Amino acid sequence: MLKKLLKQGPRVINIGLQSFFDALKQQETRAVHVDWRPPIVRGVLLDKLRKLRKGTAK
Amino acid sequence: MIDIDSANMKALEGLFEAEPLLVGMGKAKDLIPGMEGKILLHSGPPIEYERMSGPLIGAVTGAALYEGWASSVEEARELLGSSGISFEPCHEHDAVGPMAGVISPNMPVFVIENKSSGNRAYATMNEGLGKVLRMGAFDDSVIAHLKWMEESLYPVLKSAISNRSNSGEPISLKNIIAQALHMGDELHNRNKAGTSLLFRALAATLVETCDSREKLSRVLKFMDSNDHFFLNLGMAAAKASLDPLGLIEGSSIVYIMARNGTDFGIKVAGLGNTWFTCPAAQPDVLLFPGFNKSDVNPDIGDSAIMETYGIGGFALAASPAIVQFVGGTPEDATRYTKEMYEICAAQNKSFTIPQLNFRGTPTGIDLLKVIETGITPILDTGAAHKDPGKGQVGAGIVRMPSEAFAAAAEAFADRYA
Numbered sequence: 016m017l018k019k020l021l022k023q024g025p026r027v028i029n030i031g032l033q034s035f036f037d038a039l040k041q042q043e044t045r046a047v048h049v050d051w052r053p054p055i056v057r058g059v060l061l062d063k064l065r066k067l068r069k070g071t072a073k
Numbered sequence: 074m075i076d077i078d079s080a081n082m083k084a085l086e087g088l089f090e091a092e093p094l095l096v097g098m099g100k101a102k103d104l105i106p107g108m109e110g111k112i113l114l115h116s117g118p119p120i121e122y123e124r125m126s127g128p129l130i131g132a133v134t135g136a137a138l139y140e141g142w143a144s145s146v147e148e149a150r151e152l153l154g155s156s157g158i159s160f161e162p163c164h165e166h167d168a169v170g171p172m173a174g175v176i177s178p179n180m181p182v183f184v185i186e187n188k189s190s191g192n193r194a195y196a197t198m199n200e201g202l203g204k205v206l207r208m209g210a211f212d213d214s215v216i217a218h219l220k221w222m223e224e225s226l227y228p229v230l231k232s233a234i235s236n237r238s239n240s241g242e243p244i245s246l247k248n249i250i251a252q253a254l255h256m257g258d259e260l261h262n263r264n265k266a267g268t269s270l271l272f273r274a275l276a277a278t279l280v281e282t283c284d285s286r287e288k289l290s291r292v293l294k295f296m297d298s299n300d301h302f303f304l305n306l307g308m309a310a311a312k313a314s315l316d317p318l319g320l321i322e323g324s325s326i327v328y329i330m331a332r333n334g335t336d337f338g339i340k341v342a343g344l345g346n347t348w349f350t351c352p353a354a355q356p357d358v359l360l361f362p363g364f365n366k367s368d369v370n371p372d373i374g375d376s377a378i379m380e381t382y383g384i385g386g387f388a389l390a391a392s393p394a395i396v397q398f399v400g401g402t403p404e405d406a407t408r409y410t411k412e413m414y415e416i417c418a419a420q421n422k423s424f425t426i427p428q429l430n431f432r433g434t435p436t437g438i439d440l441l442k443v444i445e446t447g448i449t450p451i452l453d454t455g456a457a458h459k460d461p462g463k464g465q466v467g468a469g470i471v472r473m474p475s476e477a478f479a480a481a482a483e484a485f486a487d488r489y490a
Binding site: 053060 | 075076441443444445447449479482483485489490
């Protein structure tokens with residue numbers, strides 16, 4: 016597996032920072048970019064908002 | 074239990090049915106609700122004089138001189154720092170203003186009526202680019218230009234607009250916006266098509282109602298020289314269309330975004346009239362010659378109402394030429410628009426983008442989608458010098474800061490969860 020990876024070079028799924036993806040493309044690395052950011056709030060508040068959205072709060 | 078999706082649908086149906094019409098003009102003190110005494114309206118959420126940024130201080134200084142409340146800059150500053158003048162947001166008075174957004178009692182304003190719900194919104198006439206009051210400039214030339222607008226431009230436009238309105242043919246601003254999007258405007262930093270269409274709509278009536286060929290010539294030359302003339306009208310159209318959303322219980326749609334150069338603030342339909350604020354962002358600016366990045370003031374203006382309405386930065390894909398003014402590439406412009414679909418509840422029924430196979434613009438910023446995706450609204454915007462009196466330094470792109478959305482999300486959960 017490792018030999019194969021070293022021989023063929025990496026294929027990268029880049030999640031989040033666009034600049035990392037741009038750097039990979041500049042080095043002609045095979046890569047796809049997934050545009051993702053973490054939610055703005057976390058924890059209990061995020062859970063409450065998700066339940067509200069689904070209509071399952073209270 | 075609250076049904077957010079149904080509440081949002083109700084909010085957006087109202088927005089899509091809105092029909093903003095240009096119905097008249099008058100002095101701010103005679104038309105804008107609560108415009109009494111020595112009051113100055115400004116852009117963005119509420120702010121006291123001590124916390125105002127340079128361009129807003131410059132604009133309120135100029136407004137005090139324009140009103141004749143002071144005869145020198147020093148006298149104006151003394152008055153502004155005392156309790157003799159009240160400062161209130163345009164948004165709290167059914168009005169909007171670009172950049173510093175200052176409206177004083179004697180400034181003429183357009184009257185925009187939302188035919189579907191009967192509410193009205195107000196905005197001043199656009200002064201042009203560069204050294205202008207809304208960018209914080211206030212020297213003699215700025216005040217003289219404002220006086221010309223009040224004494225010469227306003228009466229001519231008022232006659233023509235009243236004539237159109239009284240004859241049962243008020244100008245539909247929604248129609249102009251929809252057409253301008255197909256002609257390369259995004260209606261925030263590019264208003265060339267919108268201004269041209271307004272010019273066409275008013276031309277015959279201006280000729281019929283103006284008694285002086287010389288006056289008319291100056292008015293037409295000014296409108297022709299100011300590609301941003303339509304901006305203020307578009308903003309008031311957006312304001313008149315969005316304000317009724319403030320009464321929709323349970324809706325997570327953002328119906329106001331505004332900045333005062335110090336703070337950024339939003340209002341959410343299901344949370345009524347409460348501001349949620351945080352420090353304003355720093356725009357990424359394509360600078361005019363002679364300025365550098367350290368000159369740029371934090372984000373300022375009520376013009377974020379355009380993105381809240383589903384145009385401006387949200388319709389950048391319709392306006393590849395705008396990147397020459399705000400920076401980036403046409404591919405960036407398309408990417409920004411596509412990203413905004415991620416945080417909006419709908420595609421606009423009236424405003425479409427030819428470059429995206431006539432897809433409706435992303436419309437109705439959903440607070441919960443902003444929170445979940447971590448994507449905040451993107452705007453293209455003018456940029457003012459951070460010091461009072463200097464004016465515009467460029468234009469660029471700015472992403473709204475997340476903290477105001479986080480604060481609104483907490484209040485939304487407290488109220489409905």
